[in-house]
Amino acid sequence: MAMYRSRSTGFGAQPRRGTTRALQRKPIGTRRQAIAACLVAALLGGITLAFFWPGVASYDSVVQYRQVLSGDYDDWHPPAMARLWALFHGLGWHGQTPMFVLQILLYWGGLGLFAAALTRSGRSLAALIVLLVGIWPPLLGWQIAVLKDGQMVGALVAAVGLASWWRVAGRPLPIWAAGLVVLLLGYATLVRFNAAFASVPLAFGLLGGLRWERPWLQGGLVLAAIAAVIAVLTPINQRLLDAAPSGVERSLPLFDLAGIAHHAGPQAVPQVPASLWRRAEAKGCLTPILWDPIGDEKACGYIVDTLQRTAPGKSLRSVWIETIATHPLAYATHRIAHWNSEMRAWMPATMPGTGPLAGSEPNTLGLPSPAKRIAGFQTLGNTLASSVAGAPILWFAAALAVLFCAWPARDGAGSIAVTLALSAIVTELAFGVVGVASDYRYHCWGMLAAGLAVLAATGTRTSPPRVFAAALGVGIVALLVIAARWTLPPALPPL
Template sequence: MTRVSPAIRAALAAFFLCLAMLALFWPGVAMFDSLNQYQQLLSGSYDDWHPPAMARLWSLFHGLGWTGQAPMFLLQVLLYWAGLGLIAAALARQGARIAAAGVLLLGIWPPIAGWQVAVLKDGQMAGALLAAVGIACWWRLRDRPLPRWATTLVVLLLLYATLVRINAVFATVPLAFGLLGSGAWRPVRHGALMLAAMIAVLVAMPVVNHGLLRAHPSDVGRSLPIYDLAGIAHHAGVGSVPVLPASTWRKAETQDCIRPLLWDPLGDRCDFVADGLAHAAPGGELTGVWVGAIAHHPLAYAAHRAAHWNATMRWLVPWRYPLAEPQAGSEPNTLGLGSPSPRIEPFQRLAGVLAESPLGAPILWLAGALAVVALAWRRDDARGRLGVTLALSAVLTELAFLVISVAADYRYHLWAMLATGLAIALVAGAGLPRRGLGLALAALLLVGGSGLAARLLLPPVGETYTDAAG
């Protein structure tokens, strides 16, 4: 009897896990954002509040007669498991069977898998990036260059991932350098090049969205300045941001409009703040007001951003913090977007429990990514280089939330957690200094222990969106 190679066994395991996810969660979970994008493709009118690249791709399936969210769900799940399967197979081929098994287990970790089945830009981004990494790993783990067709696929996948999230550039640029470049990482040279590339991509994004993809400009770019101005007023005092009267900021304080979890109240139940700023600082004037307020009140700005970062990283927060548990069903709608079977509810509840625990906190995974960078930076073998590439992608993604973030949804961290788990699987084993491993473990215990203490001691704030928005 012909013996099946470890690589084929790993690939088959990924294939069957992919089939299981498709069967269990079909046709995917359509959330509020999913409905909004589907309405855009039905109307043929697109805006840039949600990524027009995803809606445009979705419209191609719809034009072929495949309605609903199923085609996009199928796409992101296939990309997800293709990437994980290729990475696991490449590791198994080298005899790293435990690492390969760890990669497959990462794919079914409930907080990640539970959110990956939601048809959203986060799942599309994670799937595209995993597929790009998987293709590159198949050759890179043997220190071989990618064939041209594989390089083209990796570039296209990175490009799509960049277009589906405004902050994806912090993940995709380091991946592009690490997957398509050669040699070890050089901090100064690569850091400068990556910074320049990120700025160039951010400048080009509006041109692509509004020109090539013909999306109408929305007010999405105003949400961050509005949120930060409100945060500065909250921490520095109601008279610190004179673009609006002190009475307006006082009213916002009284109505609990300024919350570390998300900006939404300022544009919804407290829309008098957004409306007031629309009159006082229309168009590009808001940017000048925003930058001026940060310059005049840097400590208040830092306190505001730190409070939000703590919330989105779910570090020192109470147990059962909002926006962590993935939905078990689609939002009610009249668009024909269905829901998976109710049998997924126990899995999604388990995902919520784990996501709300210290083990699921993005801050713990960030600590793991930082440990990989610190321990494996100087390794000049294929696994070390790829591990550092993935860890850098995770670190830059999470640190970007310090300055570019207005909400604390758990799904925003899908890629960073996946990249961290893969990085650990790649660098685990020989070649890491024992003393460094001890320090890394102590740091992880400190982060996890402090998170557990906060969950036990801090008063609850609720679990739902309504609780988060007050």
């Protein structure tokens, strides 16, 4: 026995030369794998830029670029994004390309750092799947479109990847890294009015390093912070960023009033004559899918015109609140129907606004389209997005499963998993209250955050019965989505 100990690493014994080298090689190997993950992500980023160059300019992109050229900004589209775009334009980098490059670099940079952090913690397979999730066509297909959604996703995933480099190992962020994370989260919050539902939970988990052990207290703080951030967005956009008011805040009240009139009858909103409501109903303008037909002058714009005369200015908010209070059941039915549409839950496979764009909006501003070779990839993205695997409700269920299994989070990776799951859950639930359209691109962050949460949760300690119950819940949701796809006819596009 004594001879055995003298040749081993027993107490008080010197390790053999070969053993010492083996012990030294292990951390080096982990470091190399982390570097390899970053290099693969960089390669995928380069391929993305080359294949989809110069990015897709959507209708919103064209409108924003017109503001960049004119120097006149409004708050319908995020002025923070337009101001940054104008900065690139002033440096001589014209077109949609600089914003396309920015969101792709942020996207793959964040995913590469996240994969590297998982690799350093011994989760090499999970790190590989992170990169595979990054090239999943429904996500990547929308990320190449120069939109506020792509800017938000890029900034959020970059913040998560950077913070995870330290947080997965249970270490605090250096001051410079924390400052960069704040900058990324701040930009993400400014480019979408509802981004606070995603960014604030991330800020609490990534910057504060919360262990998420006091749900009521921490949940209350998160909701209060979200409300505070949303309250200051309009002053920031209109005063600090000098964007003219566009009336974008009227879309939610108008959509809700139309939904209440649809479910409770025209008399529920007496500010608009019943004949006009019936006319809008007959034309199919009162749809839970999106609010656009009500705001379209050629479709049902007369609803807006009538409300502007009978409820001008801020009084529309009073009409909205009073109508909700008077008809809470109709309001709840309307909001549930819209959330169901957004999440593609009990909905047909064919939905408008699902497939990623294969070309730029026709324009005279010099915003070109990528080569025709991307059409096949974008078609695949549409097919997968319309499938059961692409339903946002399934990814939402996965985020709930992570929260069920990993709460309370007591380690670095577990805390990251819970933080991402909360960001996805709060983001998707918020659409049930503030959503006005069912475009698939709105859910790219929620789906990506849910996927990253699942991968961060691998290897964390949890009981097998919890894992089984969570998997069963996700499976039930998948079966419901499959049943809907088989039984429901295709959804008609809105007017």
